Amino acid sequence: MSTTPVAAPAPGRSAVRTLLRLWPYVRPVRARLSAAAFVAVVASCLGLVIPLVLKWMVDGPVTHRDPAGVWLGALFLLLLGIAEALLFGLRRWLVARPLSRVEADLRADLFGRAQRLPVAFHDRWSSGQLLSRATTDLMLLRMFLAFPLTFLLVNGVTILVGVGIMLLQDWTLGLVILVPAVPVMVMCLVFEKRYAAVARLAQDQVGDLTTVVEESVLGIRIIKGFGRHRSQARAFRELSGTLRSTELRKARLLAAIWGVIVTLPELAIGAALVLGSVRVADGDLSAGTLVAFLSTALALRWPVDSIGFLLAMCQEAATATERYFEVLDERPESAGGERTRAPESGREARGLRFHGVRFRYPDAPPGSPPVLDGIDLHIRPGESMALVGATGSGKTTLTALVPRLHETTEGRITLDGEDITALSREELRTRVAVAFEEPTLFSATVGENVLMGADGGAGAAELERALGVAQADFVRALPQGAGTQVGEQGLSLSGGQRQRLALARAVVGRPRFLILDDPLSALDVHTEAAVEAALREVLADTTALIVAHRPSTVLLADRVALLSGGRIAAVGTHHELLRTHPEYAYLMSGGDDHGDGPPPAVGAGETEGDR
Template sequence: MSTTPAAARETVPRSAVRALLRLWPYVRPVRVRLFTAAGVAIVASCMGLVIPLVLKWMVDGPVADRDPAGVWLGALWLLLLGLTEALLFGFRRWLVARPLSHVEAEMRADLYRHLQRLPVAFHDRWASGQLLSRATTDLMLLRMFLAFPLTFLLVNGVTILVGVIIMLAQDWTLGLVILGPVVPVIVMCVVFEKRYADAARLAQDQVGDLTTVVEEGVLGIRIIKGFGRHRSQARAFRELSATLRGTELRKARLLATIWAVIVTLPEVAIGAALVVGAVQVADGELSAGTLVAFLSTALALRWPVESIGFLLAMSQEAATATERYFEVMDERPESDRPLDTPAAKTPAGPRPDGIRFENVRFRYPDAPPDSPPVLDGIDLHIRPGESLALVGATGSGKTTLTALVPRLHEVTEGRITLDGIDIRAMSRAELRAQVAVAFEEPTLFSASVGENVLMGAAADASPADLDRALAVAQADFVHALPQGTATQVGEQGHSLSGGQRQRLALARAVVGRPRFLVLDDPLSALDVHTEAAVEAALRRVLADTTALIVAHRPSTVLLADRVALLSGGRITAVGTHHELLRGNAEYAHLMSGAEEYREDPTP
């Protein structure tokens, strides 16, 4: 089953030409070299059609007159024409190599930049393997199309047209014999194009699925090995590979069919023209040189005609790759401009007011319209300099609520303000410069420890800022690594323990001295002693910031000044830890480690 979202695959009746025309903005900067290359290729290809005319002159002239000097002169002309044709084709390749690699690089850079600007909801829907295949395999297909099929569809079309004119000019009756297969070849090409387009799209989606399986298998290798699931994973991979192989074989059968028709019918036409021409030569109606030139021209057109199937196949694959590329590029990115809505209008000038949630409701964008909201009527005020712990059962919406503050998701109704300013009235860059986050699942990148931590700081952050953040997070272990903070942590930070990764994620959140801090259970992977040390250092940081902390353990709750209980998407109680512990049964059960809260427990 494809992991491409169904909405992305639902398209209007496709047109390969319409799809490929969308590449024009990328091709336009290099159009001069591409058009020049096409012109050079046309000249080179048509130069090959001059060779039969030289043969005609040689057969009817020097050969018939037994003139050795004329034969040598003709041979010299044939050699010069062949060398010139080869040099022109080599020049064409040189012309397109550099600009097309530039086009591919620009498209890949635009795709990556666009992916960074797409909302989190988009990435929740799309499998990463599908995105990866679009950035690699699809763009490679487009570069190959621009380098070869695009040019030679034009070149071969012009060559066939010029060749047919030359043949008709030499003998129109033989020309009509050669043109006999035109109609059935065109009909076959139309049928082939539609069927091959469907198979090409299916194959490219399946490549994305296969890429997803490989990526998940590599990232989850510890789970696979830990549970001994390598055989089942390998079996699933083989099944997907077999499915892809079947689709590729279907493509091969379609290509073989069209190629058989395109090769066989012209060969039959050439054979018929040879018989008719030989009869005309025997009757004296046609010179031997004309017949040789005619047949040489027909043979010179064999490759342009036979390549039609191959070029159409590559064009369909390129059109499919273009559609897949723009399926992503057409997704609406997050706007970095403030929203100009009545709900977003705020008084001029910020005033210390902390974080406010005012009647906030949230439903995921792809949720059914009649489904209940994840968050419903959230009213909450975190005063300036205050730390508020957010507590609730699994699935109550805690992580979703914290994601609304940095606008990873947009509120459905209501508003959130920072110091009295609606967060939608700020650009995302401005908002995220004030709000730092540390997620429950600490994500690290294939970079050095220092680079990972300093992602949360301004560009002018100093080594002292890095050392301070590491000290707060009790991440001094980095100084014992082989290259200290310059040590590469590896993909996803798997070379570190879970607690070490979590401490680096916490250091990344505090390194920029943010005004507002959002922490999603930041200490869950720490041992008791490390947790106590981190809490002591973190208290000093929390004294200078306004913080929202998702907490599951009493030790984390005690970091906060107050506690809010989230239940069923609503805030049901707010108070200190001790107040809620004494006066709220659900909170008491959560803090005591009970697996399930019941309002009316049975004795």
């Protein structure tokens, strides 16, 4: 169900190289993490001293029946146990704060990059995939840095030291213990490759499942209104069942590697016990040495047994790192100023102007016609121009090019003679305000939603003015007025109320250029008339491009541009186009809205949709 482009692990992918990409985040806290690793190594090696104390006790005080020596040995063992516990507690304390900082930095960078990525990226990626990267994947990375990263080192050092101790005690028994090493290593290599692919699949499926949950919550009114809760539940169960199957595959792989890792060393310890017992009986080996050897071998059981799930956690962390950097590696919107073209001179250059603009969506099939092809249009300073066209003709796409929500494929757009690509995006978007047909509100107060359209200096007076222009008198009737929380997506408000707040947000900053994408479509006739009357005062001092579908909205504008076939087919006043252009007359009669028949000309851009 996801449209997000996901990828399996690349052939020959190295988990180590992938995880090394986290180094810039770990570098600032490397001192504490290194100290934590050193403390853990010391604590683990202390555990290997215990078998040596046991050897001394068995061959010394126990053999010679010396109670004082036994008590002394017990005291040593107690002190070693306390020291080991304290050191592991110290390791936990050392890593807690720096790892929370690393996770916070990772999350902040991911959110910041998502905000800077172009609209085309968000068109391709489902929000659930982004959410899963910001939650599940970052949790896996924090767990990796807190546990596997340290204990792969700790357990590796512990195993090497332990094997060295066993070989020094008795090299014959040591070789018996080492017999399983080769098959275990081979199994680990096979496991790593298989588990990486399944881990990636599972994490992508979590993203798909997150998307379904999010869409079901946001679209709960549609689901209930059409009685589709059963189909949504069925879709969720299917995805959940698929994820369950993938998780079971992971569990089977982990069970297989763990079975090998646990069984072979246990068989080796059993063989060493039998051989050692025979040698003790023959007098070739002291009982204390056998006890110390077996105690060391048993002390190494945890470091050896943990290899399986530590490798699994490393693979999941490597996959999470891949998924994380898939977003960070996307090219963000540039800050602007790519071109240094000098402003054009002359009055005709001022205002908003499109110069031979062509546009094709980046994901359009090869050879498909462009949505916009050779757009030449000039909106004079202080002029309002209505943009009219059939559904799917590319009106919304054209308006999205002005604030650079999309980039032109060819041609350029100028504001007062200055190429918009020569402006920083921040500066451009302070000059151009936009109100979309589908208004989006955030989980904030009414006032905060409206004042998003102004700079930090806007206050109560600007807010009241903007609400007045948008005829948003309903705000006064809300429980806390403009301080009322509107809830997620503003769904506690009606469509017309949300649209009026979006319009207020567009005009609150007194922008020089205003882009309105059919801003009155959800309003009743009387409210629309009141808003239009207030808008005329705003438009008198603003250069505006207004997407319009109804004659009442068209009449707000000084002139009208007809968009057809990806081109500007005609420009003139409303009455001129009604007399001279049949397609315009057809659109204004409501034929496009009601399906009374095909319009005289069908735009080439209709195949792309009016995104």
